[in-house]
Amino acid sequence: MTQTAEPAAQEQTVAAVRQALAEVLDRELPDLGPDAKLFDDYGLDSTGVLDLLMRLEEVLDVEFDTEELEMSHFATVRTLADYVAAAR
DSSP, X not given: OOOOOOHHHHHHHHHHHHHHHHHHHTSOOXXXXXXXXXXXXXXXXXXXXXXXXXXXXXXXXXXXXXXXXXXXXXXXXXXXXXXXXXXX
């Protein structure tokens, strides 16, 4: 049995990631798709990762275990959304 988020919940998580990333980068991101590369395409850095996680924790009322964080979680909007969904 595979664990996948309900489509509506997944879209909500992706939307939260998009909004938080726009706030962290302090710019509009109208073309930010689920396969956008956070570091390569949008210039996210290590400080931005921490800020992004804090914003997501506030918005989604979730806590992340920093011991479990891996760079692969931040590869794309989709991988980050999947990580966030698993933490909820």
